[in-house]
Amino acid sequence: MHVNRQYVLANRPVGPIQETDLAYRESPVPVPGPEEVLVKTAYISLDPSMKGQMEARTDYTAPQALGEVMRARAVGTIIQSSNPRHPVGAQVFGFFGMQDFAVTDGRRIPFHQYSVPVDPEVALGLLGGTGMTAYFGMLDIGRPRRGDTVVVSGAAGATGSIAGQLARLRGARVIGIAGTAEKCSVLREELGFDEALNYREDNLSEGLDAMCPHGIDVFFDNVGGEILDLCLARLAQRARVVICGGISRYNATTLPPGPVNYFNLVYRRARMEGFILSDYSARFDEARTALQSWHASGVVRQRSTVVRGFDKLPNALVRLFDGANTGKMMVRTD
Numbered sequence: 665m666h667v668n669r670q671y672v673l674a675n676r677p678v679g680p681i682q683e684t685d686l687a688y689r690e691s692p693v694p695v696p697g698p699e700e701v702l703v704k705t706a707y708i709s710l711d712p713s714m715k716g717q718m719e720a721r722t723d724y725t726a727p728q729a730l731g732e733v734m735r736a737r738a739v740g741t742i743i744q745s746s747n748p749r750h751p752v753g754a755q756v757f758g759f760f761g762m763q764d765f766a767v768t769d770g771r772r773i774p775f776h777q778y779s780v781p782v783d784p785e786v787a788l789g790l791l792g793g794t795g796m797t798a799y800f801g802m803l804d805i806g807r808p809r810r811g812d813t814v815v816v817s818g819a820a821g822a823t824g825s826i827a828g829q830l831a832r833l834r835g836a837r838v839i840g841i842a843g844t845a846e847k848c849s850v851l852r853e854e855l856g857f858d859e860a861l862n863y864r865e866d867n868l869s870e871g872l873d874a875m876c877p878h879g880i881d882v883f884f885d886n887v888g889g890e891i892l893d894l895c896l897a898r899l900a901q902r903a904r905v906v907i908c909g910g911i912s913r914y915n916a917t918t919l920p921p922g923p924v925n926y927f928n929l930v931y932r933r934a935r936m937e938g939f940i941l942s943d944y945s946a947r948f949d950e951a952r953t954a955l956q957s958w959h960a961s962g963v964v965r966q967r968s969t970v971v972r973g974f975d976k977l978p979n980a981l982v983r984l985f986d987g988a989n990t991g992k993m994m995v996r997t998d
C-alpha cells in the first residue's frame with residue numbers, strides 16, 4: 665500500500681453523528697524516525713465516546729481538533745521499527761486512529777505490545793478498552809457478591825456483555841437489558857445471563873419487579889435516562905450503581921431532566937459512582953491477565969460485530985448508535 669487512508673473529523677455533530685462528519689483523506693505513509701515504529705492497523709474500534717470527542721465535549725481528554733485524524737483504538741502489527749524493544753511483527757493495541765498507518769515512539773501514542781499474538785477481535789474487545797472498562801467498573805465499583813442481583817443496561821454491547829459475565833463469575837444473578845429479542849437470546853443462551861429484558865418491547869417495570877423481587881444490589885449502567893430511573897426505584901439496601909455510560913443522552917440536543925428516583929440512594933443507603941477507564945491505567949496489566957485467563961478457560965466469552973472494509977468506518981460509527989452491534993463493534997480495514 666502506498667498511501668495512508670485516513671478519516672479526519674470534518675464537522676462537529678449536532679444531534680446524531682452523520683457519515684459526512686468524517687472526511688476521507690489520503691496521505692503519504694509516514695516514515696518512522698529514531699526510536700519509532702510504523703504500525704499497520706488491522707481492526708479499528710468504534711466507541712460511543714467518539715461522539716463526545718467529536719463534539720469536543722469531554723473534559724478527560726484534549727479536544728479532538730477539526731481536520732485531525734479521528735481518534736480510535738486499533739489493533740495492528742509493527743511493520744517497521746527503529747526501536748529494539750518493539751520488533752517488527754509484534755501485535756500492538758493503542759489509539760492509532762482511523763487510518764492504515766501510524767508512527768509512534770510509544771510515548772506520543774502509547775500502546776500495549778502483546779508478547780504472543782492473540783485473536784485481534786479479543787485484543788480489541790475483551791482485552792481492549794471495553795473489556796477493561798467492564799473489569800474495573802463491575803469488579804472495583806460494583807463489587808458483586810454471591811447471591812446478589814445485578815442488572816446491566818446496554819447488556820449486549822461491548823462493555824455490558826463482559827460486565828454481566830464478570831458478575832456471574834462472582835456468583836451473582838444477572839439480568840441484562842438490551843434492544844432486540846435476538847440480543848436477549850444471545851445474553852441468555854451464549855453469555856450465561858440468567859434473564860434478559862428487551863427495553864423496546866417488554867414492560868421494563870413489570871419485568872424488573874418480577875426478576876428482582878428483593879431489589880437490585882448492583883446496577884451497571886451504560887444507558888442512563890428512563891432505564892436508570894427504573895433501576896434506581898428498585899435498589900436493594902447498600903446497592904451500588906455504577907455509572908459507566910449514558911448512551912441514551914449522547915444524541916440529545918436538549919438534555920432530559922435528572923432521574924426522579926435518585927432519592928432512593930438515601931432510603932437504601934446506596935452509592936452511585938461514575939468512573940473513567942484511563943484512571944486505572946496503572947492496573948491495565950492486571951485486568952488483561954485476568955480477562956485473558958478467564959477467556960482461555962471459557963468462562964468469559966467475547967462477542968463482536970466485524971464490519972469489513974476501511975470505507976465502512978463512518979457508517980459503522982453511525983450504526984453503533986442504532987444498535988447494529990452485538991458485542992464489540994469494529995471495522996476490519998482490509
Ligand SMILES: NC(=O)c1ccc[n+]([C@@H]2O[C@H](COP(=O)([O-])OP(=O)(O)OC[C@H]3O[C@@H](n4cnc5c(N)ncnc54)[C@H](OP(=O)(O)O)[C@@H]3O)[C@@H](O)[C@H]2O)c1
Pocket residue numbers: 710711712713793794797818819820821822823824841842843844847886887907908909910911912913939940941942984985986987988989990991992993
Ligand atoms: N466510563 C468509561 O470509562 C467508559 C469506557 C468505555 C465505554 N463507556 C460507556 O459505556 C457504554 C457502552 O459502550 P460500548 O463501547 O460498550 O458500546 P456498545 O454497548 O457496544 O454499543 C452501544 C449500544 O448502545 C445501545 N443503545 C444505543 N442507543 C440507546 C438508547 N437510546 N437506549 C438504550 N440503549 C441504546 C445499542 O444497543 P441496543 O440494541 O441494546 O439498543 C448499542 O449497540 C457507552 O455509554 C460508553 O460511553 C464508558
